[in-house]
Structures are given as structure tokens and as C-alpha cells.
Amino acid sequence: MNMRVPSILPGFGVTLGFSTFFLSAIVLIPLAALIAKTGTMGWSEFVDVLLDPRALASYRLSFGASLLAATLNSVFGFVIAWTLVRYEFPGRKFIDALIDMPFALPTAVSGIALTAVFAENGWIGQYLAPFGIKVAYTWIGIVIALTLIGLPFVVRSVQPALQEVQRDLEDAAETLGAGRFYVFRRIIFPAVMPALLTGFTMAFARAIGEYGSVIFIAGNLPMKTEITPLLIVIKLEQFDYAGAAALGFIMLVMSFVMLLSINLLQAWGRRRHVAAGR
């Protein structure tokens, strides 16, 4: 059976061999070690680690805060993408370039900076404190850190989709008597929705695993403000490798599910794109 389409270009064997070797050495074998380590645990031991009340509390927090952050990102990410695509205003290009800041900024920096801003004497925290709203060292702070981290995913996913919505289609609909809200609901939203869902899932996946920006603002109280990645670090510090591996395994499974969903969503978006006749 021929495994590849013939080509006159050289270097296939060398480049494929080198990259699969390197991929195996750096990524696949180490990840397999995690799965193997989990495999050495007995079933009941594995379940005990996973269903430990402290672990359960951390899942609830990690999952809930990430879900909330990804939702906030979807709303504000859409508003920002719309603003950047549809409106012209001074500083638009500057803001467009800055959207990628959370990608480029080390997470430890965003962590300490957000904590400083939202602490009770911080620039924003001081205005929230009189209302009894505490952000730093509570779950709200975790949501804010995760929202910052996930923002570029939604904006950068929605932006190109919004750019490609056919303006003449909107004009035609309005000429035929459709109201603005109707046009939004029936033309713009369906065109952007796959991209929005992809962005949501990417932001959510990133938030679940995030560590650096969260631990500074979280307060890290067991059962209250302790995220799952932090629990893994704590187990490692106590040399509980098996426990850390078990929690890591569950997070890895989550990541695979997320990656699969993102790929499916993107394929769906492309199919809709083709179906729309473009």
C-alpha cells in the first residue's frame, strides 16, 4: 500500500523522521508516562484521590470559574470584535494590536498586576470595597484572571467571521423590510456562531488549565479558592506523585475532550461556510 502521494521534492524522510522523533521525545513519551503512572495505582486508590472532598471542591471551582469566565469572554469578546470590525474610531488599530497582550504577557505578571489593581486599596478595588465586593483573594478574582487570559481567543476567533459576513446580504434584508434586530438574529448571528462557540471552547480550555495568573489573586484556601492545577502542585510538593498523576490524568482527559470539541466546531464552521456558497 502506498502511504504517500509521490512528489519530486526531497527531504520527506528526514524531516518527517526528525519531527516525529522529536515529538515523541518531548511530548508523547512524557505524556505516556503520566498515563502509565496513573495505571500503576489501584482502582480504589485512584477513585479515592479523585473523589476526595478537597479535589471535588477544586473541580467545582475550576469548572465553574472557567465556565463563567468563558461566558463573560463570549459576551465582551463579541462586543469588542464587533467594535473593531464595524466602527472607525481613534485608537482602533492600537486597541486591535493590544488584544493579543494576554498571550504575550507572562501569566505571573498578569497575576500580580490584577491582584494589585483589585486589592482593597487598588485602583479599582477601592471603589468596589465600599459596596462590600471583595475581588482579590476570592472566587471573583479567579474569574477575572481567567477572563483576561481567555479574551484574545474569542476576539480573534470572532473577528474574521464578522469580517466575512456579507454586508450586501444585510443591506438586501433591510431593503426588504427587515429590522436591524431581525438582520442580526437571522444573518449576522448564524454566520458568527460557530466562531463564537470555538472561541468560547478555546477560552474555557485555557481557563481550566491556567495556573500562573490565578494563584496570586486566588488566596488559595483549601475547599474555597483552590483550583485543581494548584492541588496538583501541592501534591507534588508533598511527593505524592501518584495523587498528582491521577489529578493530572483527569485534566488531560478534559484537554483531549476540549481539543476534540474545538476541531469538530471548526469543521462545522467550515462546512457552514461552504454551504453558504462562498
Added chain:
Amino acid sequence: MSVGTNKEVLAEIASRPGRDTVLSGAIKVMFITLSLLFLGALLFAPLLTVFAMAFEKGVEMYFASFHDSDTLAAIRLTLTVAAIVVPVNTVFGIAAAWALAKFEFKGKSVLITLIDLPIAVSPVISGLIYVLLFGAQGWFGLWLQEHDISIIYALPGIVLATMFVTFPYVARELIPLMQQLGNDEEEAAITLGAGGLMTFFYVTLPKIRWGLVYGVILCNARAMGEFGAVSVVSGHIRGMTTTMPLHVEILYNEYNFVSAFAVASLLTLLAVVTLVIKTLVEWRTGYRRNK
């Protein structure tokens, strides 16, 4: 049917698609305000705070923060790690892109997904897997101890964890770019008798150079700024195995805020420079990374 007055006609025209109505104007103002408020609170305020806190006790104290041997060691370590990781991942990225973009073969899409894997994995897990392999109680822990080789809590572990995290960045820029550019020119070069390396350096590289720059600077930014993965494998030995982000954490936890934010300000400048180069590449080429 009666003809409307001038005023009514104007109002009717104004309500046509593409015209500015009071409503669309209000929405525009609302959207821009909302965007700016959101970005202001979550992005601008933290960025400015970094510098405000770093310079809180004056310019002299700011620069005094860098007259510290541990801080300088952290900067040196970060530069060393990036100097190893970025070239290696660049070579990998180019090789992977050549194999995956220039040829059609079975299992290609699986390979592309596997290369992207580190992006989906939590940084903590990126460190954890190497501890499980090379840590004191890891698979190779005993063997390494007998041969007096330290990987975890030492430079090799930090390099490995950083390499894992930044692994896909160059490859995932180059693969779609090279696929889009096609093979015609390379095939012409080979037919005319050029060798493989000559074809790459004279035909392919000039075409992909901006994509390459893009991938390399993103890889570098992530390599220098990585926190979670490095934190797990580093052991936090002050002045020895602390990279700049880890040193920020140590200083911060010691309530040495001026120094913590001073080091953080360097990392912020790194991020700003990265974004500036990235934006220039985008403007120059009209190219935007398709995430």
C-alpha cells in the same frame, strides 16, 4: 398615496440600511464605551499598575532592584533557557512544516493534532510529566541519582518543560502558510537541478520569512514568560533555578513589591516588544495568524 413632506422623506432615507440612525449611533457609542471599559479594567489598568508599582519608591529604587545577584541570575537563566529552547523549536517547526505541508501521506492530520497538543495541556501538567519521568521517585529517578545527573530542580528540567510548552508555536505558523503557498516554485527549482537545501534557502525561506519571524517571537515570548510548567520542575532554588517569572513570585511573596514589579516590568516590556514586532509583521504582509 400621498407624497410625504420633505422632513418625512429625509427621515425615511435616514432609516434605510447603511444610514446612521439615532439607534445605530447610540449602539455604536455603547459598544465602543463597553469595549474600552472592559479593556481598561482588565488590560490597561494592570499594565499601568506594573510600572506604577515598580516606580512607587522612585527611579533610583527601581534601578537598585537590578543590583541584586539573584535577580541578575534569574535574568541570565531566562535568557539561557530561551537561547536553547527557541532555536531547537525553530528547527523542529521548519522540519515539521516541510514534511507536513509539502507532502500528502496517511496519518498527516493526526500528526498535526499531536503537535498542537501542548497548547491544550495545562502548564502544571507540562511540568508534572517530567517530574514523573526524572524526579527523585520518577521512572528514571534512581538511575539518574546513581549516575549523579540532575534534571529536575536543575537547568535540563527547566529547558525540557519550556520546550514542551512552546513546542507547537513555530510549526503551527508555518504549516498553514506553506500549505497555502503551494509547491510549484520548489518543484521548478528541483527540476532545474537545485538540491534540497538550496531549494529551501533560496526558494522557500524567502517566501515564509515573515511567518517564521512571527512564530519565533511568539515562541520566545512564551519561553521567557512561562510560569506554571517551570515552577513545577524548578524547585525554586533562589539564584540557581529561578527564572524571571519565578523570581517575581519569590520577591512578591517576600512583600518586596518594588523589586517584584521591577522584574515584572522587564517581562511586560518583552511582551510589548513582541506585540510591536508582531503588529509590524501583520501590517507588512497583511497576514494574520489564523488561530
